[in-house]
Amino acid sequence: QSALTQPPSVSGAPGQRVTISCTGSSSNIGAGYDVHWYQQLPGTAPKLLIYENINRPSGVPDRFSGSKSGTSASLAITGLQAEDEADYYCQSYDSSLSSYVFGSGTKVTVL
Amino acid sequence: QVQLVDSGGGVVQPGRSLRLSCAASGFTFSSYTMHWVRQAPGKGLEWVAVILYDGSKKLHADSVKGRFTISRDNSKNTLYLQMNSLSAEDTAVYFCARGRGREGYNFFDFWGQGTLVTVSS
Numbered sequence: 667q668s669a670l671t672q673p674p675s676v677s678g679a680p681g682q683r684v685t686i687s688c689t690g691s692s693s694n695i696g697a698g699y700d701v702h703w704y705q706q707l708p709g710t711a712p713k714l715l716i717y718e719n720i721n722r723p724s725g726v727p728d729r730f731s732g733s734k735s736g737t738s739a740s741l742a743i744t745g746l747q748a749e750d751e752a753d754y755y756c757q758s759y760d761s762s763l764s765s766y767v768f769g770s771g772t773k774v775t776v777l
Numbered sequence: 778q779v780q781l782v783d784s785g786g787g788v789v790q791p792g793r794s795l796r797l798s799c800a801a802s803g804f805t806f807s808s809y810t811m812h813w814v815r816q817a818p819g820k821g822l823e824w825v826a827v828i829l830y831d832g833s834k835k836l837h838a839d840s841v842k843g844r845f846t847i848s849r850d851n852s853k854n855t856l857y858l859q860m861n862s863l864s865a866e867d868t869a870v871y872f873c874a875r876g877r878g879r880e881g882y883n884f885f886d887f888w889g890q891g892t893l894v895t896v897s898s
Contacts, residue, residue: 668821699881699882700878700882700884702884702885704822704885706822710890711872711888711889711890711891712814712822712872712885712888713888714884714885714886714887717877717878717884717886718878718882718884723886755821755822757822757824757884757885759881759882759883761881763839764836765824765836765838765839766812766824766827766883767824768814768821768822768823768824769821770821771821771822
């Protein structure tokens with residue numbers, strides 16, 4: 667059972683906006699630890715998508731955005747494209763576990 | 778450009794040992810915290826271990842504590858994961874990843890391609 671909870675799947679038509687939630691607790695996100703997001707295409711290594719809650723690495727389209735509030739964070743994808751079909755993971759640190767933690771992962775399907 | 782190349786995976790019997798390597802290039806390896814992350818077949822990502830840039834501090838996940846040891850050789854730009862007493866639950870693709878940000882606030886900005894470890898008799 668992951669310390670960070672994500673919906674197993676979300677879907678949307680091309681051009682639509684989808685959001686992925688990442689729910690934590692007072693020992694991770696709620697304790698002030700940053701949230702980061704990764705995209706994993708099938709058969710490949712994860713790729714950093716959002717770091718420190720809201721920042722995009724160079725080369726990541728501005729269609730991807732992150733936010734954080736309280737014990738939760740969210741990743742939004744606007745203008746959904748076929749190439750966005752992938753698994754997405756949030757990540758933070760948990761002080762109770764003394765461990766870096768990942769969310770359970772969300773599969774995004776483009777209809 | 779930053780490159781991380783994972784190697785050392787394979788099929789190993791339960792109870793045996795294996796050492797993974799991650800060869801780094803394209804950046805000053807000795808300046809960065811490094812991590813291992815694993816992914817069991819069809820499952821999500823699980824953080825395994827971290828080592829500070831100079832090797833002075835290491836942290837391992839509870840699931841591998843006492844069995845796995847992370848280490849590094851900055852003279853060879855290489856990260857290692859020594860895995861002992863392997864069990865079927867350790868079957869996974871193992872990725873090395875470069876850490877950025879403050880300790881405890883790390884994110885993983887570059888990843889290796891992963892190496893598959895299969896524990897089976």
